Amino acid sequence: MNKPLRLLASLALAGSALAAHAAATITVINGDPPNVGFNDPTAVAPVGGNSGTTLGQQRLNVYQAVAAKWGTELNSTVPILVYATWEALTCDESSAVLGSAGAVFVNANFPNAPFTDTWYNSALANKLAGSDLSEGDPTSTDPAVIVGADIRARFNANLGNATCLPGAPFYLGLDNAHGNLVDFYSVLLHELGHGLGFQVLTNSQTGKRIGNPALPSMWERFMLDTDTNTTWFAMTDRQRKKSAVNFQGLVWTGASVTAGAPLVLSAGKAEAILNTARNPKTFNVGTAEFGPALTPAGITDFPATIVTQAGELGPGCSPYDAGNAAAVNGQIAVVDRGGCAFVIKTKNAQNAGAVAVVIVNNVAGGPISPAGSDPTIVIPTVGVSMDDGTAIKNSIKPRRSASLTLHLNTTLLAGADASDRVFLYTPNPLEGGSSVSHWDTSATRNLLMEPFINDDLNHEVKVPSDLTLQLFIDIGW
Ligand SMILES: [Zn+2]
Known part of the structure; x- marks a missing residue:
């Protein structure tokens, strides 16, 4: 038996059908000093x-409730220990680290291990x-x-104080009536999910495996890159590093998640189609947080580019001059990223009469999913990659341009590929601490283990509400 490997903090990345009497005991160890x-x-x-x-008691009560919730969903004869503290994590008046959790130990080559020479987080290894x-x-x-301890969890003790997202403390109720506050129950359910096994273990920034000797993690056999049709288990470090930023190109192949996906996710994958006469092209898009959602029928119109105006911060950041307004009126505005917020770009295009906006990434990699909020925006916005944006721009001719369709493809699930295999989160460029060990943000309904709460x-953690437990079943829980 290999000795258990202690995970270093820098490697803690986040941060079978269940029997009728499924149960596990999850014990919370209070690591805080007095007061x-x-x-x-x-x-x-x-x-x-x-x-x-x-x-303090309210914080502990939420921990106990969430520990009990996971305890009813999982099955193990070995108590699961969570070492928990509240600390002064990084924060200021406008942003904060909420907290993180991950496995403390991983084990390989233990009795009943499903695969030899493969790391498992200790809570799962102990169960097996x-x-x-x-x-x-x-x-x-x-x-x-x-x-x-099997899981180390730390949360921000100062959240909501005058110098740490003032006015936005955790909601500590157990009833999900969190309003505009961050629901600590959901955050903790998510973070303990990482520690229980929703964590790739293999380093997604470098593609390197952990330990000496370096071994694959229990996730790798279920991680398939759909461009190369190769699992992470069969890849080199370099190939894994590349796959970690393959936007909507890395799927989970486990049978339980794949069977559960149609029960949880709705039909309708957002996409753009460039309707060229000979060879229509379909592009992946990132959908915006603001404005109306795309529909199955969608919007079809001609794309139109704009010219960066003198003195503006970036393309489309100022109210359109007459030339730009004439170009986009009644058309789909194609605007490069950069210089100002996405909502400003969309609002200026909307004011000039555009029917939709395509934001073209200004760096190589995948599309961005435009973030922001503006309730006055009434036209949809999507992000496309720089390469796909170039293809759209090149299709625009003085006469007979190709039209562009922005819609939901209802033959595909929102958040999965054509075989119902759910996308892992692989934005490009990589987001350290978030990439790979989450579901892609295109999942609809929203899933517990997306990178944002x-x-x-x-x-809930299982079908028909969620797929976290289905992934746990795939890895051996
Ligand atoms: Zn997470």
Whole structure:
């Protein structure tokens, strides 16, 4: 049996049908000093089914509720230990690190391991082996290692204070009535999900495997690059590094997730079609957070480019002059990324009469999914890659241009490929800490293990609400 490998902090990337009596015990270890975090004595009013009367007690109550939730969904005879603290994580008045969690130990070549020479996070390895493979190491300086914790979790103790996203603390109710606040129950359900096995382990920035000897992780056999039709298990480091930024080109092939996908995801993959006479081309698009969603019928019109105006911050960042307004009126405005917010670009195009906007990436790689908020925007916006944007621009001629269709392809699920295999999150360029160990943001309905906590999550982890448990079943839970 290989010795358990202790995951270094830099490698903690985030951060079978279940029996009728599925159960696991998840124990939360309070690692906070007096008066901090779980021990914070600040008086608070009970909220949303959380009866705690101190901030610390309310935090602990959410932990207990989420630990109990995962405990009812998973099955293990070995208690799962979560070492948890609240700390002063990076934040300022406009942004904050909420927290993170990941496995502390990984194990390989233990009794009943589904695959030899393959790393498993310790909570899953213990379940499969039926014994605790990662007992504490009293010689360590890391308290989570000393106690043999399976999962290390830390959250931002200052969230909502005057210097850390003021006015936006975690919602500590248990009833999901979070309003505009961040629902801590959902965040914790997500973060413990990473620690329980929703974590690739292999380094997605370098493609390198962890450990000495370096071994594949339990995820790799289920990760298929659809461009090369090769799994991460069969790739070189260099190939994995490339695959990690293959936008909507890396899918999960596990049978449980694939069978569950049509029960959770809705039909309708967003795409753009350039209707050239001889050879129509279909492009992947990123959909915008603002404006109306695309529809199956969609919008078909001619694409039109604009000219960057004198003195503006970037293309389409200022109200259009007469020439640009005439170009896009009644057409789909094709605007390069850069210089100002996406909502400003779309609003200026809308004011000039455009029927939709295509934002062309200004760096190599995949399309962007334009972020932002502006309730006055009434036309749809999508992002395309630089290469696809160039193809669209090159189709524009003084006469007989090809039309462009922006729509939902209802023969495909939102968030999966044509074989219902769900996309992993592979933006280009890579997003350290987020890439690969999440589902792609195109998934609709929204999934718990997307890289952002969406407002419409419902505290469930399996079909028909979610696919996290289905992935866990695929890897051996
Ligand atoms: Zn995450």
